Amino acid sequence: MAAQEQYAELARQLSAVSAVKRDLARVLPVDCPPGSAAVLTVLDKHGEMRMSRLAELLAIDMSVTSRHVAHVEGRGWIDRDPDPGDRRSRILRLTPAGKRRLDELAERYTQALAHCLSGWSDDELGLLNTLLARLHTDFGVCRGSTPRFKDLAEPPPLPA
Amino acid sequence: MAAQEQYAELARQLSAVSAVKRDLARVLPVDCPPGSAAVLTVLDKHGEMRMSRLAELLAIDMSVTSRHVAHVEGRGWIDRDPDPGDRRSRILRLTPAGKRRLDELAERYTQALAHCLSGWSDDELGLLNTLLARLHTDFGVCRGSTPRFKDLAEPPPLPA
DNA sequence: TATTGTTATACTCTATAACTATA
DNA sequence: TATAGTTATAGAGTATAACAATA
Numbered sequence: 057m058a059a060q061e062q063y064a065e066l067a068r069q070l071s072a073v074s075a076v077k078r079d080l081a082r083v084l085p086v087d088c089p090p091g092s093a094a095v096l097t098v099l100d101k102h103g104e105m106r107m108s109r110l111a112e113l114l115a116i117d118m119s120v121t122s123r124h125v126a127h128v129e130g131r132g133w134i135d136r137d138p139d140p141g142d143r144r145s146r147i148l149r150l151t152p153a154g155k156r157r158l159d160e161l162a163e164r165y166t167q168a169l170a171h172c173l174s175g176w177s178d179d180e181l182g183l184l185n186t187l188l189a190r191l192h193t194d195f196g197v198c199r200g201s202t203p204r205f206k207d208l209a210e211p212p213p214l215p216a
Numbered sequence: 217m218a219a220q221e222q223y224a225e226l227a228r229q230l231s232a233v234s235a236v237k238r239d240l241a242r243v244l245p246v247d248c249p250p251g252s253a254a255v256l257t258v259l260d261k262h263g264e265m266r267m268s269r270l271a272e273l274l275a276i277d278m279s280v281t282s283r284h285v286a287h288v289e290g291r292g293w294i295d296r297d298p299d300p301g302d303r304r305s306r307i308l309r310l311t312p313a314g315k316r317r318l319d320e321l322a323e324r325y326t327q328a329l330a331h332c333l334s335g336w337s338d339d340e341l342g343l344l345n346t347l348l349a350r351l352h353t354d355f356g357v358c359r360g361s362t363p364r365f366k367d368l369a370e371p372p373p374l375p376a
Numbered sequence: 377t378a379t380t381g382t383t384a385t386a387c388t389c390t391a392t393a394a395c396t397a398t399a
Numbered sequence: 400t401a402t403a404g405t406t407a408t409a410g411a412g413t414a415t416a417a418c419a420a421t422a
Contacts, residue, residue, distance in 0.1 A: 060326060062341035063333075067325040068261070069348035070240065071254055073233050075275035076355045078413080080230065089388060094231055101228070107404060115235035120390055122405055144398045144403040165227040166220060172358035173223075173351075181222035184351070187344045188229035191333075195236045198332035238390080249411060267381060280413055282382055304380040304421045379422070390411080399402070 079172075083164040087131065088157065091124040096133060096150065096158045104149040106139065115196070133157050239332075243324040247291065248317065251284040256293060256310065256318045264309040266299065275356070293317050 081090050098113050099105070105113075111121040125148060128134050133154030139145040150158070173181070241250045258273050259265070265273075271281040285308060288294050293314030299305040310318070333341070 059330070059336075059338045059341055062338060062345060063326040063329040064322050065345045066329060066341060066348075067240065067322070068257060069345050069352070070233065070237055071250070071257065072275075072352045073230065073348060074237070074412095076351060077230055077234070078275070079355055079359060080227065090231070091389065097228060097231070108402095115232075115238070116389085117391055118404065119392080119406080124389090126405085139403095142399075142403080146404085162224050162227070166223040169223040169226060170219070172355050175354065176219075178219045178222060180347070181219055181226060183343070184347045185222060185225045185229050187340070187347065188226075188233060191236060191344070192229070192232045194335065195239055195332050199239060234389095251412065268379090276412085277414055278381070279383080279415080283412090286382090302380080302422075306381085377422100380420085382417105382419075384417080385415085386413100388411105388413080390409100392408085394405105394407080396405075397403085399400100 080165065080168060083168045084161065088161065089127075091120075092128045092131075092133075093158075093161055095121075095124045095128050096154055096161070099134060099148060099150045100155065100158055104147050106145045106147060108145075110148060115199070128154065131157075240325065240328060243328045244321065248321065249287075251280075252288045252291075252293075253318075253321055255281075255284050255288050256314055256321070259294060259308060259310045260315065260318050264307050266305045266307060268305075270308060275359070288314065291317075 077090075084090065084093060094114055095110065098110060102113065107118055107121060107125065110125070111118040114121060125134065125136070129136055131153075133151055135149045135151055136146040137149065139147050237250075244250065244253060254274055255270065258270060262273060267278055267281060267285065270285070271278040274281060285294070285296070289296055291313075293311055295309045295311055296306040297309065299307050
């Protein structure tokens, strides 16, 4: 189990990713905070869906999702049509204006990434994407599974 | 430039990393939020230093760093000794209690990661760590360099 | 005058809990 | 009664700006 140190290092690296994300967030226009951008991105990639599924894909609580959605709807970037099959739900769908907004965001992100990561090859970027996708998947599976993180949150106090 | 799509995908993946980080943060004890853990981690890895350097390593504003530092000092996890060479500064140093606390955090992180990433080989973890370190470095360089992100923040409005 | 830190204020994101409407 | 979603409240993280002390 030489992986012990790798785990500790991964924890540090994940912490450091925050800085990169903050840098990237700075390219967003003021009326489109990261939470809004995330909503648009998911709706574009996965197509129309209900609140509950969006919250699941974003891996955030539905109450939070609800506010993000209200914001982007207020900007006219998505529609919330009643679900004919279940009147408690509404179907979220990207509007043409939302799609245009998203394309513009992607343009900004790409520009910033291309500037900072000019030394990366296409294969290297692909590899990082693959590993991050797997990381996300494995944590997602883990999130739903038996040993809840909560169980680890407060172990018995140390003898000290 | 087939990397265009890779950049867009990386932006999505980085966004998704937040979910993993939130999961991981849940294993922290309530008296040690992620910001405090980050301070302890950096001081352990790089040794004693001043506020300004800590803020630089964390890539967050010094005002924010100051609050995190005040918190961990309040818990007795670090010392803030006056800098004999410059009385405006203070030297931050991990205390034995802080080191113990950090070891315990690492234990929790490792346990959570080992549980979720049991399918990863040591080499795969190492590869992800290497790529993330490089990502962080390249963004760090970029952060200090000429074309400030601010310049990209508000381009001329679209014809719309 | 310039620099190191600290504090005050404000904004974004998140979770928990209480609540409404529908199944 | 259970579920989909909304809203109220609270907590953590961050940045900007104003301020203190020292160089």
